[in-house]
Amino acid sequence: EAVRLAVIPGDGIGPEVVAATVPVLQTALEADGHRLDVTSFDWGGERFLRQGAAMPADAADLVRKTDAVLFGAVGRPDVPEHELVWGLIIGLRQQLDLAVNLRPVRAFPGVPTKVRDTDGVDLVIVRENTEGEYVGAGGVAHAGSGHDLGIEIAVHSRRVIERAAHQAFALAGRRSGHLCLVTKSNAMRYGYPLWDRVVREVGEHYPAVRLETVLVDAMAARMIQAPRSLDVLLAGNLFGDILSDLAAVLAGGLGMAPSANVHPGADVPGIYEPVHGSAPDIAGKGVANPVACMLSGALLLDDLGHTSAARRVRDAVAGTLRDARHHTADLGGKATTADVTSAVLYMMESQ
C-alpha cells in the first residue's frame, strides 16, 4: 500500500526538520511493506516574495488529493507575519475545517527539563482549531485619528464546541477518564460560559469521564506545578495555543512538541506539524531539533492506521533521546539535525 504524503517544508527550520522526518517515515513504513509517495509543495515565505501569495488559491484542493500533510513551519523576517499565517497555516486549518489540533506532550527519559519532577508526564491538549479568537473578525475604528479603537471579535459556536468536546471526551475515555476543560468564564461572559455549558452537556454521553473545569490562569500555574494531575485538556483556539507551548516545556521545550490538525470522521487529510515555529535565528545551520517533526510524523502514521510503523518511530526517538550525545542545542546538547536523524534511523534498523 502507498501512503500519499504531501509535504509543506515552509520557512526557516521547516525544510530541515521535514527533510529529517521523511526518511524516518519511509523506513518505518517499508518495514511493514508499505511505500511513501511524497509530493512536495513550495508554499511559504519564498513563494510569497516571488508570487505574492504563500500558497495557490487551490491549495486546499491539492491537499485533499493526498492522505496526509507533513508541515514544517512558516515565518520569515522579511514577510509580514499575517501573510504566512493567514495565507497558509491558519488558512488551511480553516479551509479544510480541521476541527481539532491534538497536541500531546510526553516527557522522554533522558531529556533534561527546566521543570523538576516531570517523569511520567503524558498529557494531550485538544485545541479547538477553527474559530474562537482566530476567526479574524473585528476592525479598527477611528484608525489613525489618534483615537484608534481596536476591536477583536471571538466567535464560539455550539456545533464547533460540541465536536471538539466529543473528541476530547472520547480520548479521555480511552486514557485516564479525566478531562479538564479550560475556560475563563469569570471574566469573559459569553463565549466561555457557552463552552462550560455545552461541554457539560456533551459529557452526559460519557458518564465514565470525570469533567473538571479550570480557569486558564489557574491552569497555566497548575501545568507547571502539578502536571501529573492532568491528562486530557480541552481548550479553545487561543488558550490551546498558549497552553500547548507551555506544556512543551515539560518535555524539554518546543523542539519536542508534535501536533495533529485533524477532523476525525470527516474525509479530509490531517496536517501534522511541530508546534515550534520557523526559528529564523538558527535556520540553515543544521542544528534544529527534528524530534517534534518526527513525532508529528508518528501521529500521522497512527491516524492512517499504520500503528506499528508509528510505534517504531516513537520507540526509535525515545531510544535516541536516552543518550545525551543525541541532544540538540535546545536540549543543552551539541548534536546536529543530521546526527539525530542518523541515530533514529539506526535505532529503527536495529529494533
Added chain:
Amino acid sequence: EAVRLAVIPGDGIGPEVVAATVPVLQTALEADGHRLDVTSFDWGGERFLRQGAAMPADAADLVRKTDAVLFGAVGRPDVPEHELVWGLIIGLRQQLDLAVNLRPVRAFPGVPTKVRDTDGVDLVIVRENTEGEYVGAGGVAHAGSGHDLGIEIAVHSRRVIERAAHQAFALAGRRSGHLCLVTKSNAMRYGYPLWDRVVREVGEHYPAVRLETVLVDAMAARMIQAPRSLDVLLAGNLFGDILSDLAAVLAGGLGMAPSANVHPGADVPGIYEPVHGSAPDIAGKGVANPVACMLSGALLLDDLGHTSAARRVRDAVAGTLRDARHHTADLGGKATTADVTSAVLYMMESQ
C-alpha cells in the same frame, strides 16, 4: 501622619490573609511614627447572599475617601462567580479606572520552586487593567436553539494602551532598560497589532529602553525556560492575567504573588491584592499563606511614600521565608498563617 486604609477581606481565605497583614502594616508604619486607620468593608459573597449585591452602589465613592485599599479575595461555591467578580473586583478596577495592575514576581531565597534555577528571578508584569477582553461586551445569538453562537468582543483603545505603555517604559527605565510587550498579532488581527504599533510609538519617548515584542504562546514557554531573560513585561488584560499566575510559579506559587491595581498620577486610591483567589478548599483552616497579601501591603506602603516601612515588611518576609519551618503547606511546609505572621512581626521587631 495617619494612613486611611480600607480593607475588603472578602471570601474564603481573604479574611485570613488580610487579618495577618494588617498588624504587619501597622507595626511597619508605627516604627516610623505613623498610624494606620482601618475601615473594613464587609463586601463579598456573604453580603451578596444577604443583600443581593456583593458591594453597595456607592462602593467606589466610599473607597475614594481612603488612601488605599487592601483586598483579600472573592469567590465562594454558592454564589455565581460573575456576581462577585463583576460585582466587586472587576467592577472596582473599572469604576475607579485603575489603569494598570502591577504584578511583581521575585524569588525569595529558601523558598522551593517547581522550576529549576530560579535564583535571582525578579520581574514585573504590567497588566492593562480596564479593558481588552474584560469589557464584558458580546452576547449569545440563537441562545437555546441548539445553534447557540457565543460572541465575545475585546476592545483596545489607543488612550488606554498608551497610559499602560508609559507606565511600563518608565518602570523599565528605572530597572534594567528592557521591556517585553506580549501580544498575539499573528493570529489576532486588530487589537494586538494596534498594541504593537502604539507601544512602539510610545517607546520613542524612552530611547534608553529596549523594546522586544513576543507572542504570548512563546512567552508562556520562555517564562519558565528563561525567566532571567525577562524584567518588565507589558500585556493586555487577559494575557497579563494568565502570565502573572504562571510567573508566580517561579516564586513558589500563587501564595507568593502580590499585586497593585493603580493609576499613577490620578487622584484615586490603589487596590492592593494577592493574585491568589479565595481558595475555598483551605478556607477557615488557618493554613493559608499570607505572604502574597503581606507583599501587596508592601506595594501599598511604597505607593503612599512609606518606602522605609515597605522595606521593613519585605525584609521581614524575606527573613521569615529563609527558614523552612515558616513555610505554609503550599510551599511544602507545615506552618500556619499565624506562625508566619508571628515570625514576620518578630523579624520586624528585631530589625
